[in-house]
Amino acid sequence: MPMVDLPPSSRPREKLLERGASALSDAELLALLLRTGLKGQPVLTWAADLLQQFGGLAGLLNAPDSALTQIRGLGPAKRAELLAVLELARRALQQPLQERAVMSNPDAVEQLLRLRLGALPHEVFAALFLDSQLRLIAFEELFRGSLSQTAVYPRELVQRALQLGAAALILAHNHPSGVAEPSAADHALTVQLRQALTLVDVRLLDHFVVTRTACISLAARGCL
Structure with missing residues (x-):
């Protein structure tokens, strides 16, 4: 009608x-x-x-x-x-994260990740680069495609963190299948990237697996 x-x-x-x-x-x-x-x-x-x-x-x-x-x-x-x-919508969600520590507003972090990554039909690996006060410097998509330990390059992640002067990171990638449960490869990749970042004194706070409806924290699962 x-x-x-x-x-x-x-x-x-x-x-x-x-x-x-x-x-x-x-x-x-x-x-x-x-x-x-x-x-x-x-x-x-x-x-x-x-x-x-x-x-x-x-x-x-x-x-x-x-x-x-x-x-x-x-x-x-x-x-x-x-x-x-x-x-x-992106800017509205990012603004409070730029003004105060992301840990004080975990809901905004999850909303931003679901908006940016949750509905994508392909896998994307992204990072929230944070300053020494844990405020957002930038959100960037870094790698696309089927993710594995060889597809996500620690050297490039470390290099970008140093370029932005980041003191800490939150990582995220989506599961287009809609299954938010982290895989064994997700856990292994998180450990590998944490070790690489530690060498340049950059903290890895968390790594989220994102779908349309969920954000699963690997830190909460004891991976960090």
């Missing part, structure tokens, strides 16, 4: 203004960004189809631009708005 044919209380914009953004579904929020649908496909239906295609809102917002350009009706202006929304 076209948006104009919906009762005012069911239209996303009116619903948001009356009841707040939290009252809207993911499809309704996305429909507000898209504004108009396709020929023969109302915007709410299109929004729901896109979410299904990309595995939810996080999957859509983390989709590479090459994938977004293949979507009929999603021109440069709408792609730019989606990318802007993702960047706003």
Whole structure:
């Protein structure tokens, strides 16, 4: 049903203004960004189809631009708005981590990791580089692909930590399978990277395995 044919209380914009953004579904929020649908496909239906295609809102917002350009009706202006929304979310989550010690806000760390890594269809190894007060200097994706002890290069990680003047790190990688349980290889890699970082007096605080819905701490599992 076209948006104009919906009762005012069911239209996303009116619903948001009356009841707040939290009252809207993911499809309704996305429909507000898209504004108009396709020929023969109302915007709410299109929004729901896109979410299904990309595995939810996080999957859509983390989709590479090459994938977004293949979507009929999603021109440069709408792609730019989606990318802007993702960047706003990233900055909102990173700001408190830049202002005070990350250990004082563990929920923000996990939210940031799930946003950045949880919905990716391929494995990514990333690091939060921290200063001597354990405040965030930078979040960077370092390696992509199937991760192993040979695919993640300790030398490059150490070199980047020194370049940024980091005093400590939090590492993270995602499991696209959705299974958050750390593997034996994850434990072995964590030990190897901790040893390499220790040689240059950089602390490894934690290593998280991330999925869409979970962040599992290897430190909590006794690996660090």
